[in-house]
Amino acid sequence: MNDVSFDIFPGETFGLAGESGCGKTTLGRTIARLTEAHAGEIWYKGVDLQKLSEEAFLPYRREIQVVFQDPYSSLNPRMGIGEAIVEPMQVHKFHENDRARREKAIELLETVGLQADHFQRYPHEFSGGQRQRICVARALALQPRFLICDEMVSALDVSVQATVLNLLMDLQEKFGLTYLFISHDLSVIKQMCDRLLIMNQGQTEALGYPEDIYKNPEREYVKRLMEAIPGE
Amino acid sequence: MKKLLEINNLSIEFNSDRGTTRAVDTISLSLDKGETLGIVGESGSGKSVTALSIMRLLPSPPAKIVSGEILFHQPETLNLLSLPEKGIERIRGAEIAMIFQEPMTSLNPVFRCGHQVTEAIQLHQKTSFAEAKALTLKLFERVKLPDPTRIFNAYPHQISGGQKQRVMIAMAMSCNPSLLIADEPTTALDVTVQKTILDLMRELKEESGLSMLFISHDLGVISEICDRVVVMFQGKIVEEGSVEKILRQPEHPYTRGLVACRPSLKRKLWRMPTVPDFLENAQFESRVVTPAETQNRQKKAANPGAHFTG
Numbered sequence: 001m002n003d004v005s006f007d008i009f010p011g012e013t014f015g016l017a018g019e020s021g022c023g024k025t026t027l028g029r030t031i032a033r034l035t036e037a038h039a040g041e042i043w044y045k046g047v048d049l050q051k052l053s054e055e056a057f058l059p060y061r062r063e064i065q066v067v068f069q070d071p072y073s074s075l076n077p078r079m080g081i082g083e084a085i086v087e088p089m090q091v092h093k094f095h096e097n098d099r100a101r102r103e104k105a106i107e108l109l110e111t112v113g114l115q116a117d118h119f120q121r122y123p124h125e126f127s128g129g130q131r132q133r134i135c136v137a138r139a140l141a142l143q144p145r146f147l148i149c150d151e152m153v154s155a156l157d158v159s160v161q162a163t164v165l166n167l168l169m170d171l172q173e174k175f176g177l178t179y180l181f182i183s184h185d186l187s188v189i190k191q192m193c194d195r196l197l198i199m200n201q202g203q204t205e206a207l208g209y210p211e212d213i214y215k216n217p218e219r220e221y222v223k224r225l226m227e228a229i230p231g232e
Numbered sequence: 233m234k235k236l237l238e239i240n241n242l243s244i245e246f247n248s249d250r251g252t253t254r255a256v257d258t259i260s261l262s263l264d265k266g267e268t269l270g271i272v273g274e275s276g277s278g279k280s281v282t283a284l285s286i287m288r289l290l291p292s293p294p295a296k297i298v299s300g301e302i303l304f305h306q307p308e309t310l311n312l313l314s315l316p317e318k319g320i321e322r323i324r325g326a327e328i329a330m331i332f333q334e335p336m337t338s339l340n341p342v343f344r345c346g347h348q349v350t351e352a353i354q355l356h357q358k359t360s361f362a363e364a365k366a367l368t369l370k371l372f373e374r375v376k377l378p379d380p381t382r383i384f385n386a387y388p389h390q391i392s393g394g395q396k397q398r399v400m401i402a403m404a405m406s407c408n409p410s411l412l413i414a415d416e417p418t419t420a421l422d423v424t425v426q427k428t429i430l431d432l433m434r435e436l437k438e439e440s441g442l443s444m445l446f447i448s449h450d451l452g453v454i455s456e457i458c459d460r461v462v463v464m465f466q467g468k469i470v471e472e473g474s475v476e477k478i479l480r481q482p483e484h485p486y487t488r489g490l491v492a493c494r495p496s497l498k499r500k501l502w503r504m505p506t507v508p509d510f511l512e513n514a515q516f517e518s519r520v521v522t523p524a525e526t527q528n529r530q531k532k533a534a535n536p537g538a539h540f541t542g
Contacts, residue, residue, distance in 0.1 A: 011532065020393070020422050127275065155420070157274050157449040162493035162504035169503070184422040191495040191504065194530055211526065214497055228423040230430070231452025231479070232497055 002202045013179040015189040015196030023202040024182045028148045032066050065139035069151035071131030075123040082119030085138045108137040129160035148180045187229045233264035236443045242300030255281045257467040268444040270458035278467040279447045283413050288320045326356045329404035333416035339388040346384030349403045356407045371402040394425035413445045430456050463487045485514040
């Protein structure tokens with residue numbers, strides 16, 4: 001990734017598009033400080049995240065949450081899904097005690113369209129779409145402001161994808177969340193995002209509103225991404 | 233057109249402690265020589281089970297074929313379901329080849345890519361290793377793998393997902409099958425890589441007169457490569473027709489849902505339509521976000537004070 005600059009406004013959904021290996025996942029991980037940047041600054045609400053000590057970053061680690069592509073590897077197969085949602089609340093000392101945390105976890109399960117009696121079950125008992133809902137519930141447990149969705153719907157059936165996209169839109173409405181929505185699929189980006197950045201080999205190809213970029217794709221690369229959408 | 237494959241009244245059940253589930257329920261379909269037939273449906277609709285039953289790859293138990301026949305005309309008519317194991321082994325991989333969704337798990341991680349293809353060749357054809365290797369390199373060129381010699385010697389983890397799927401296609405093509413079953417071959421790939429794989433499969437089909445059974449959950453992908461499509465829902469075929477007809481005038485509410493739930497480059501909707509929406513109300517429609525509404529939202533986002541409470 002090389003010399004990429006952009007802003008994300010609060011409450012918006014900002015899209016990040018490009019092929020595998022273009023640097024979009026690295027960018028998302030760098031914002032959440034899961035990867036270190038060599039140069040540059042990431043300002044979040046007036047604070048340069050890169051400069052913070054690990055301790056000073058802790059509140060931001062709570063505020064900025066990531067949901068990954070693979071719903072099969074991002075949940076611990078030996079941990080009940082309820083406990084998986086309770087755990088981050090324990091780590092960050094959210095709510096008074098475990099009972100309150102459990103109640104909160106059940107509420108979160110219901111928020112993402114699952115049921116209270118799913119609490120005791122294990123990841124293998126759920127479909128891919130349901131697992132992504134569990135990951136969202138776990139991310140929401142820490143009342144984040146900013147959610148990084150890294151190819152979150154790419155592994156799902158189109159019909160399941162639609163339901164997860166609706167969930168994300170509902171949650172944004174409900175909690176005023178800001179999204180960084182990473183995807184290789186420009187049709188999904190069109191549905192979800194207010195603005196987008198298209199990256200190619202770590203460089204910026206396009207930055208702006210989807211309606212402008214799609215109407216008149218100046219760059220060959222953008223055209224290629226658009227033409228790759230099947231059935232259009 | 234001459235028929236190549238016919239499935240008549242096929243029903244498949246799975247037995248478990250919790251009881252019996254009918255995964256495939258009296259389906260019938262046929263595939264002409266040179267035709268590409270799509271099977272579309274969601275996870276659990278029975279499409280993969282159908283494909284596996286053609287190859288006789290369903291483990292039994294728990295799977296049980298309750299009724300039906302699968303006729304393969306090449307050139308004499310065989311009922312694949314009643315062939316002895318020896319008979320099906322001659323067909324599987326040679327006459328009917330299959331590629332799967334996950335190229336990562338379909339290739340053995342501890343063997344070099346080239347050797348996995350030569351093994352398949354030597355299993356079905358009486359050739360020396362040198363001949364099999366020469367054929368493999370030719371196949372790698374045919375599926376447009378860059379630097380065939382390097383890929384031949386590479387382990388699966390050293391090449392990309394798209395390249396792995398090309399190796400799988402090379403392996404599938406190695407014995408000149410008359411039928412290729414592709415089960416979600418592009419689902420794990422980026423859209424751009426998916427497009428190159430679909431282009432390749434289309435080319436191979438035109439060159440060799442191959443028939444294809446192409447399985448996907450995505451009608452968009454199906455429309456890129458198939459002539460005809462059957463729609464499977466809860467183990468049954470609920471609709472069948474040309475790709476054109478299914479996309480433009482879907483009749484069954486389930487098919488309507490599948491067509492509508494796909495996002496488009498051209499529009500943004502207030503809410504994505506889902507399959508259940510259409511099962512409840514076949515005339516379901518979702519409202520398009522107007523340009524004025526889009527601008528309104530953009531203004532709101534660019535003005536932090538109005539929106540942000542954090």
